[in-house]
Amino acid sequence: MKKLVYIILALTLLSEGTVLRTKDNLSKNVKYDKYGFQPLCATCTGLITVASFILKYDVSEPVVLEFATIICKLFAKQPWAVCDGISSQFRDEFFYVFRRLANESPSQICGIILPDCADPTDPSESGWKVALPPKPKRKTVLKKKEKRPKDVSSSQNMNVLQLTDLHIDFEYKYPSEANCDDPVCCRKSIADPKKAAGYWGSVGKCDIPYWTVENMLSHINKTHMIDMVIMTGDYINHVDWEYSIEEHLSVLRKLHRLVQESFPTTPIYWALGNHEGVPVNSFAPHNVDERFWPTWLYKEFQTMSQPWLSDGSDESLLSFIYRRGSYATKVMDGLKLISLNTGFCEVTNFFLYLNQSDPDSSMSWFVKELYESELKGEKVYVLAHIPPGDSECLEGWAFNYYRVIQRFESTIVAQFFGHDHLDYFTVFYEDMHNVKSKPIGVGYAAPSVTTFEYQNPAYRIYEIDPYDNFKIIDFTTYYADLEAASETRKPVWEKLYSAREAYGMTDLSPISWNAVTQKLFKSDKKREQFYKYAFRNMSPQCDTTCQMQLMCNLRMGHHNSTLYCPTL
Ligand SMILES: [Zn+2]
């Protein structure tokens, strides 16, 4: 669901009106968000007065909600059911946060949610800094290198399957309309649709049917030897105006069973995505009222993760999961996996407006886990949903995450993300304000399983060398062209590209990825290819704004478009 709708909701819950400008009306030097809209800053600042009025005269919440719904319909151009749903989904959370903020400065909210409204790097508490331990003396970090036994060939490399953003729709209907007025289509049976939904899914405004995920998993099982599965969040469909805890639990249980049955003896590691929240994006830290805590989700998440946690029975580990929806576990000797809940960086997780600093101590816990691994000479994989440079991630989190990556560059060997549905990577630098400084890390935003919006479904397999610090040797992305599938013709899952082949790389080090960014910036042809891969589609729906965003993403480890966006 679009961030824009939530922003409108937030603003209209506070105000008498919100004005949006489409990109056609704007001069070239104004930046747009990824959806092509630029909310007016003046409107937001005007809200402060209105907000005070609402508080002063105690305008009833239902009246404000009704008004918000109307504005949502007019300006976000969403159907009534969607606006009603969103307003009621956020009602309790929003008024709770708003009332608490009223004693401080409601204007904080403008700077945080509107890109050009205030200093985006330091409204509210976004300037927080997690404490980083000093680097240990060289002696203590050296670890005896695991030697590859002589009789072991490179075919002993491990295969790690990443599945991300499944967004399974259990209500997917066939036949149905694929181009409807709702934000998500393919859900109402229609005998004679204008644009017919595909039996196996539709490349458009539709999520993926359950049976296509089953088909994909069965194909993977038959075709590849998988040593480990990583799931990077967003398992629930995009119909977020209808979200409920019961429905979420039901989907998570069905999906967990399906993946478990497909890979019964393979370790499966899960991370939480923003769509796992009810309402969407909502992850209340424990400094707010207990009624908002997502304990139901963390408990389920713990049940899903527990079979493969190294200390599954350890009470303290369980309490960590309950506490913040994150965990750390030993995958094998010398390798730890940290699953980090990025719900705490989500820009429309309104609870964070009360205090963004290190929500539920997640970042300091992350540092502690990394430091312990560093001292042991252990390597770490990071599993998380929202990439830090994404516009939906708060800068306070992104900035601190970047600092942690810098500090532990020799411990963290891979970062796996999802969320954007498009396939790209991000290079991190020794100096986060200088793209000419040494590249020290790379994060992979993997392609989604869902087709929402306008991509073909995909999965990815990383080849890992367990005898060389668990480094990624290569990865291959597989996809199915759904336009070629039909009721009588099953989807054909095939290789789309491998990183080394596609970009002529000798290894997948940060330095090599940085060299790829330069190749892409210089060559129109290579960029065209990159966009096709990003969408898993030979004719991707990616206009110049979308293309530029993808190029910026390649270096956007936190938010600084002036620095990270290339001149093409
Ligand atoms: Zn997603």
Ligand SMILES: [Zn+2]
């Ligand atoms: Zn997401």
